Amino acid sequence: MAWYTADDxxxxxxxxxxxxxxxxxxxxxxxxxxxxxxxxxxDHFRRERILRFVPDSEKSLEFVASDAPLPDQIVWSRQELxxxxxxxxxxxxxxxxxxxxxxxxxxxxxxxxxxxGIPPQTAFSRMVRALTLVKEAxxxxxxx
Numbered sequence: 001m002a003w004y005t006a007d008d009x010x011x012x013x014x015x016x017x018x019x020x021x022x023x024x025x026x027x028x029x030x031x032x033x034x035x036x037x038x039x040x041x042x043d044h045f046r047r048e049r050i051l052r053f054v055p056d057s058e059k060s061l062e063f064v065a066s067d068a069p070l071p072d073q074i075v076w077s078r079q080e081l082x083x084x085x086x087x088x089x090x091x092x093x094x095x096x097x098x099x100x101x102x103x104x105x106x107x108x109x110x111x112x113x114x115x116x117g118i119p120p121q122t123a124f125s126r127m128v129r130a131l132t133l134v135k136e137a138x139x140x141x142x143x144x
Contacts, residue, residue, distance in 0.1 A: 005044065009037060009040050009041055009044060010037070012040050013033065013036050013037040013040055016036050016040070017032070017033060017036060080138070083137070083138050084134070084138060086137065087133070087134045087137035087138055088100075088134065090133075090137060091130055091133055091134070094116075094126055095126050095127075095129055095130040095133065096130065097116060098112055098116070098123050098126040098127050098130060099126075099127060099130040099131075099134070101115065101116075102123075102127050108120075109121075109123040109124045109127070
């Protein structure tokens with residue numbers, strides 16, 4: 001490990017300790033400081049070990065797997081969305097209204113009851129029925 005790497009680790013240790021919102025009790029401060037430095041050294045050597053397999057460490061990010069979905073995942077997700085949309089469209093209006101208010105607008109059953117002029121228990125039972133019908137419809141769509 002080069003001297004500049006050691007300096008970097010000391011600096012990173014200092015930054016970690018200074019920016020920690022709740023430091024341990026003073027009697028554990030030295031152990032906490034050493035443990036932080038030790039973890040940073042371990043992380044450094046892990047990175048070094050991985051970078052040995054990369055021809056150009058400056059371009060190492062090119063070798064990291066992309067988070068972007070694969071084309072087949074995109075197609076599958078779109079199919080699922082279509083199935084869900086079809087299932088929602090097939091719901092009777094009272095059930096669909098409760099579903100949309102609860103799941104898309106994040107309203108409580110009390111709020112939904114007030115908005116639709118129904119008791120909260122009715123809003124809840126409509127939601128249970130809507131979820132059951134949506135699940136059945138999407139399960140049927142998966143089988144086809």
